[in-house]
Amino acid sequence: MTLHSLTQDKNFPRPFNENYELLGVLGQGGMGYVYKAKDLRLQRDVALKVLDSSSDKEAIERFYLEARAMKELDHQNIVHVFDFGEHKKQLFIAMTFVEGTSLAEVLRNKSKLDLGAIELLAKQIARGLLFAHSKGIVHRDVKPSNIMLTHDNRVYLMDFGISYIQELEKERLTMTGMAMGTPEYMSPEQCHGDEVTLSSDIYSLGVILYEMTCGRLPFIGAKPIEIALKHVQEAPPAPEIFRPKIPTGLSKLILKCLEKKPENRFHNMEEFLDAFDTIFEQNKQKEFEKKERTPLLSQSLLKDSVKRIIPLQKRLMLSGMFLFPLIIILMVLLMLLYRPSHTLEEISPEELQGAFLEKSIEPKVSDYNPENLFDASLRTAWLFEKPANIKNPILTMKFETPVLITHIGFANGYQKSDDDGIGNRFNIYNKLKTISLKTKEGAKQEIKLEDIRGMQYPTMTPIETSEIQIFFLKPFESDASQAYALSEIRLLGMQLE
């Protein structure tokens, strides 16, 4: 369930208690809802996790203990807990509202991520865990739906320790003695009901790494109990089966995380990170060497022939003449080959179509075409009249190969510009409020924009597509004119293997 679909609900906004107003539902987990809420004291948005009523004294005590510990966790890769308490027999936790997408959604189509994306994600998850472990806190429920990714490449871990409270609660409810949530990411010791240590988090991270690399989970089963049994008894299939070109080091690292006995895994996150960094450094080095090995010109051949016929002075001059362009060519090649591995990729469409009436707000300029939307400067506005038929897309974007779009940035309206002879201009035109996306593959979703200036990255579900259309649904009501403006669009996403 996404926020946009649920904010249509008439019940929002509504008060939660004197300090929070609920704005919409962000998601639903095993023990209740997560809401987007307004903290009325600080006037900021938060995520409010409300656990269904608890009458169990032990669970409540545990909740306060865990929540106090979570409040202490202040790290760039961990969602911050601001506040917690009880209201009408409901336990609640207020935390950072993360505008982004969960890793669960990224992996929904079971895509194999490329090594750059794997590095970006795994490293930050590991750093968050390292910090928590150093404070004596074990996550206990490391899984993709507890990991958020923002448009600026920040990864956040959520829900530290919460599973423990849920386990207590479920134990009370079912009396099975074992909490059977989703065992996909659970360590053998957790499946078995044994003691949970930081090593269990390392195992769960191993499962996530396996999934990102292989495009599937190591253990699959029709029933939770089947999966749990496999975690305890079965060896995971070799990652090479699903990804033949996986660097050997990475495959070994994943399998080490997935060792059945905690003592055979990495002993702590530091050890994990050292091994992880070494593999990715080596891999980059190898990639680089592979590309460098193909010589442009055989240098030794060149040297020999030059030596034979030309005296020293000239030789020096000539080698300079040859070497200089060679160095330049090498530098250019290096620049082309260098792909920063820590960023989401900017995705640009191969083909663009705008099906609307294009207009320029400057009388002298006539080339306001869809390309302007991607020119990365907020100075161009792209105007159109509301389409006569709402079923017509305002923009169609086609891609050469299928892409995984994880975030779309929109700059609504018109930004203030420098005086360019015509004068300073502001966002004076009507803005889009609701748009919808439709892919050729049949996926559909509605996106709500906020009435703000500049770029925004609204909540969306990641999309794997080769062609996507944008439809205009609703403008902001305060605007009265007939022209609507969009200044810029940025598509961000990941390369798939």
Ligand SMILES: Nc1ncnc2c1ncn2[C@@H]1O[C@H](COP(=O)(O)OP(=O)(O)O)[C@@H](O)[C@H]1O
């Ligand atoms: N701090 C947050 N900011 C934004 N979205 C959140 C936040 N916490 C949770 N969510 C969303 O709510 C969903 C449900 O969360 P939760 O109740 O913890 O269940 P689960 O982790 O099992 O999916 C998550 O998958 C996520 O999409």
Ligand SMILES: [Mg+2]
């Ligand atoms: Mg969660």
